[in-house]
Amino acid sequence: QGQNNRTMKESSNVLVAYFSATGTTARAAQTLARVTGGELFAIVPQEAYTGADLDWHDKQSRSSVEMNDPKARPALKGKKEGMDGYDVVFIGYPIWWDAAPRIINTFIESHGLKGKRLIPFATSGGSGIAQSVKALRKQYPDLKWEDGRLLNRAGEADVRRWAEQLGL
Numbered sequence: 001q002g003q004n005n006r007t008m009k010e011s012s013n014v015l016v017a018y019f020s021a022t023g024t025t026a027r028a029a030q031t032l033a034r035v036t037g038g039e040l041f042a043i044v045p046q047e048a049y050t051g052a053d054l055d056w057h058d059k060q061s062r063s064s065v066e067m068n069d070p071k072a073r074p075a076l077k078g079k080k081e082g083m084d085g086y087d088v089v090f091i092g093y094p095i096w097w098d099a100a101p102r103i104i105n106t107f108i109e110s111h112g113l114k115g116k117r118l119i120p121f122a123t124s125g126g127s128g129i130a131q132s133v134k135a136l137r138k139q140y141p142d143l144k145w146e147d148g149r150l151l152n153r154a155g156e157a158d159v160r161r162w163a164e165q166l167g168l
């Protein structure tokens with residue numbers, strides 16, 4: 001069994017790309033990378049989000065303005081090079097307004113992801129991940145999306161079980 005797991009892990013090159021504004025999704029990403037043997041890549045905005053930027057009560061806050069504008073594409077601080085080397089790309093984000101933050105669109109549109117297994121994961125205050133994945137499928141129908149999973153309160157054992165279900 002152990003040997004099998006190791007063989008499977010070596011046969012897929014896994015990238016765990018994630019955006020996290022306040023650290024919760026980053027923790028889930030770290031667990032996922034540890035469990036799958038994948039490489040971590042932080043999707044970092046050129047301009048960090050301040051507390052005021054994240055205020056969803058304020059219609060004028062940066063996050064409100066971006067999420068109200070389907071064309072908003074916040075700039076990335078850096079690109080991931082060597083994307084060709086990965087077959088499986090986990091894409092992690094916090095749920096914002098039941099959706100993936102627009103910087104996820106920036107990431108997707110500036111990296112060649114065609115043909116790869118794209119597996120979303122998210123953390124939230126309670127919302128599910130399904131709406132966000134439905135929107136990503138609709139926006140990028142040529143990419144190979146899987147259903148993904150919400151990792152709120154997921155411990156290492158839960159994440160390991162999920163990775164096994166995914167064959168990773």
Ligand SMILES: Cc1cc2nc3c(=O)[nH]c(=O)nc-3n(C[C@H](O)[C@H](O)[C@H](O)COP(=O)(O)O)c2cc1C
Binds near residue numbers: 022054064099123
């Ligand atoms: C602008 C904004 C909008 C949010 N919208 C939702 C939402 O629609 N549903 C939900 O359950 N949580 C929502 N949240 C809560 C975050 O999804 C949650 O705190 C997440 O775990 C934060 O992840 P992070 O620490 O990686 O940034 C929102 C948070 C922010 C800042």
